[in-house]
Amino acid sequence: MNALDWCFKKSIWVYHVNAGACNGCDIEILNALTPYYDVERFGIRLVHTPRHADALLVTGPVTRQVRERLLRLYDATPEPKLVIGVGSCPTGGGIWHNSYATVGGLGKVLPVNIYIPGCPPRPEAILYGVAQALGLVPQQVSPQEYAEVT
Amino acid sequence: MLKHTISELKEAVLCLEAGQVTLRYPFEPHPPEGNFRGKPVLNTRKCMSCGACGNACPARLISITDAEGIRTLLFELARCTYCGECRDACPQEAITLSQQFELSTASPQDLTIRAQFQLVMCTECGEPIGTERQLDLVREKVNAASEFDLGALDYLRLCPACKRKAFVRDARLVQEVAA
Numbered sequence: 590m591n592a593l594d595w596c597f598k599k600s601i602w603v604y605h606v607n608a609g610a611c612n613g614c615d616i617e618i619l620n621a622l623t624p625y626y627d628v629e630r631f632g633i634r635l636v637h638t639p640r641h642a643d644a645l646l647v648t649g650p651v652t653r654q655v656r657e658r659l660l661r662l663y664d665a666t667p668e669p670k671l672v673i674g675v676g677s678c679p680t681g682g683g684i685w686h687n688s689y690a691t692v693g694g695l696g697k698v699l700p701v702n703i704y705i706p707g708c709p710p711r712p713e714a715i716l717y718g719v720a721q722a723l724g725l726v727p728q729q730v731s732p733q734e735y736a737e738v739t
Numbered sequence: 740m741l742k743h744t745i746s747e748l749k750e751a752v753l754c755l756e757a758g759q760v761t762l763r764y765p766f767e768p769h770p771p772e773g774n775f776r777g778k779p780v781l782n783t784r785k786c787m788s789c790g791a792c793g794n795a796c797p798a799r800l801i802s803i804t805d806a807e808g809i810r811t812l813l814f815e816l817a818r819c820t821y822c823g824e825c826r827d828a829c830p831q832e833a834i835t836l837s838q839q840f841e842l843s844t845a846s847p848q849d850l851t852i853r854a855q856f857q858l859v860m861c862t863e864c865g866e867p868i869g870t871e872r873q874l875d876l877v878r879e880k881v882n883a884a885s886e887f888d889l890g891a892l893d894y895l896r897l898c899p900a901c902k903r904k905a906f907v908r909d910a911r912l913v914q915e916v917a918a
Contacts (some may be wrong), residue, residue: 624760624761625760625761625762626761626762626764627761627762630761677798677817677818677819677820677821678818680817680818680847680850681800681815681817681818681847682818683798683818683820684797684798684818684820686798686799686818687799694817694818694847696847701845702845703843703844703845704817704843704844704845704846704847705842705843706816706817706819706842706843706844706847706850707821707840707842708819708820708821708822710840710842711771711840713764713769713840713841714840714841714842714843716764716765717765717841717843718841718843720765721843722843726765728843728844728845728849729839729841729842729843730778730839730841730842730843730844730849730850731849732848732849732850732851732852732853733780733781733851733852733853733854734853734854735781735783735852735853735854735855736854736855737783737854737855737856737857737870
């Protein structure tokens with residue numbers, strides 16, 4: 590592990606990108622920054638330009654208009670970087686998964702490190718997701734399979 | 740100046756009274772409210788794969804496909820909005836929304852529910868008519884509604900078209916209806 594990777598685990602600065610979200614997830618991200626949840630005690634803070642950021646916090650199903658801007662933002666973020674999709678929309682397109690105006694999920698545009706589903710996700714879930722992206726907590730979901738045997 | 744200092748002191752005292760507001764969340768669990776809608780869970784013992792949930796789902800994430808004698812019920816929960824419409828639509832109350840909210844994952848495929856049921860074919864023409872559990876439910880209801888034993892006739896194992904033909908051929912059934 591080199592020094593850059595070691596530093597990366599400590600306190601990540603996030604840049605919040607609204608890629609066509611309904612503002613539900615944006616409000617929950619804002620909620621996570623309030624003293625009640627207080628993510629700054631872990632060194633996580635919101636920055637105002639992608640050039641200062643370690644992680645992109647993307648909300649929304651990625652509309653066609655915002656796709657180009659999202660790619661430019663991704664290029665502007667210095668390496669190493671994380672891409673975190675917040676909400677059901679980046680995860681699978683949400684209820685706009687088959688709309689002509691959206692790309693239908695963040696995974697079709699950028700390489701995503703972690704998805705945080707929820708409509709909107711709780712601030713605790715966002716906190717958990719960011720910690721999971723850094724490898725600090727384990728994953729809790731697994732697919733449910735069932736086959737009737739006769 | 741003095742006024743300013745006093746007001747600051749007042750605020751400090753207020754803060755002392757309030758104590759710690761910040762949740763100790765990652766170190767201590769913070770469970771949601773009782774009627775929180777988390778990840779849907781399918782009770783496969785109750786589900787009869789009727790597809791009412793798929794009709795109700797606004798995100799159209801529940802699909803039902805019949806192939807090679809197996810009915811597959813697939814929930815792609817990646818785009819789930821946790822609205823609870825599927826739970827309300829389910830006649831068997833097989834879907835419940837759990838309290839689980841820490842659903843973060845690197846691949847959306849981890850959020851799927853796949854349930855496979857054996858299809859029952861029509862004994863006359865071989866068309867799929869439903870699953871064994873659906874037939875059991877129909878049999879139960881028919882037997883409860885009438886003393887006439889339809890279940891024993893294997894009448895329920897026919898598709899609607901074959902059922903009509905069998906009905907006309909069976910003189911006993913026609914007489915029963917006419918009487």
